[in-house]
Amino acid sequence: MGKEILAIWMKKGMISIPQILMTHYRKIGLDEVELTLILQVISFLEEGKDFPTPEELSERMTISADRCAQILKKLIQQQCLAIEEGHSEDHIRYEKYSLKPLWLKLADELVLDQKEEELTTMFVNENNLYTIFEQEFGRPLSPLECETLAMWIDQDEHDASIIKAALREAVISGKLNFRYIDRILFEWKKNNIQTVEQARQQGNKFRQYQRKQIPNKKAKSSKEVPIYNWLEQ
Numbered sequence: 171m172g173k174e175i176l177a178i179w180m181k182k183g184m185i186s187i188p189q190i191l192m193t194h195y196r197k198i199g200l201d202e203v204e205l206t207l208i209l210q211v212i213s214f215l216e217e218g219k220d221f222p223t224p225e226e227l228s229e230r231m232t233i234s235a236d237r238c239a240q241i242l243k244k245l246i247q248q249q250c251l252a253i254e255e256g257h258s259e260d261h262i263r264y265e266k267y268s269l270k271p272l273w274l275k276l277a278d279e280l281v282l283d284q285k286e287e288e289l290t291t292m293f294v295n296e297n298n299l300y301t302i303f304e305q306e307f308g309r310p311l312s313p314l315e316c317e318t319l320a321m322w323i324d325q326d327e328h329d330a331s332i333i334k335a336a337l338r339e340a341v342i343s344g345k346l347n348f349r350y351i352d353r354i355l356f357e358w359k360k361n362n363i364q365t366v367e368q369a370r371q372q373g374n375k376f377r378q379y380q381r382k383q384i385p386n387k388k389a390k391s392s393k394e395v396p397i398y399n400w401l402e403q
């Protein structure tokens with residue numbers, strides 16, 4: 171008996187419900203009754219019935235056919251549902267429900283979520299940058315330095331990780347000032363350095379080049395020569 175019930179269950183089929191519909195239906199203005207009606211429409215569509223009537227929908231719900239009709243009208247007005255024209259194989263026209271407007275609304279919500287996440291990340295990164303710079307400089311940043319840091323992010327569109335890498339290179343070189351860091355960022359952008367690993371490789375390459383120049387420079391002058399000086403590029 172149990173196997174027979176399972177076989178009947180499987181024969182009835184299953185419906186596929188996007189997870190984003192379940193997590194975002196409130197954000198697009200739907201309540202639980204409206205969501206349930208949409209799920210019933212999806213169920214009918216997957217059964218091959220493209221245009222269930224309010225009466226047919228009502229039979230599967232706890233609300234009247236009139237209430238189903240009202241909700242269907244509201245969903246169409248809210249652009250969560252649409253009525254399209256279809257054609258059968260013998261060219262007979264018929265109406266059918268389309269969930270395309272609903273999927274487009276949910277796609278817009280995904281884009282908004284992504285933008286909010288990016289803005290949050292950017293805000294956190296910017297705050298972290300100011301904190302890291304103040305820790306390395308051992309003092310609060312001046313208004314001009316804050317403006318320069320904001321310009322690197324907003325105007326020059328340097329990633330926070332790249333700015334941190336440039337700060338690290340300035341610390342290694344012993345030239346901890348904004349002019350020096352700005353020069354590093356300029357050179358990296360000119361050379362299309364976009365990742366921390368690329369920046370690290372560029373720094374190592376430059377240091378190797380500088381080491382080769384040390385003997386010649388020492389022969390010309392007894393003055394100490396910086397091992398790593400981006401301002402000389």
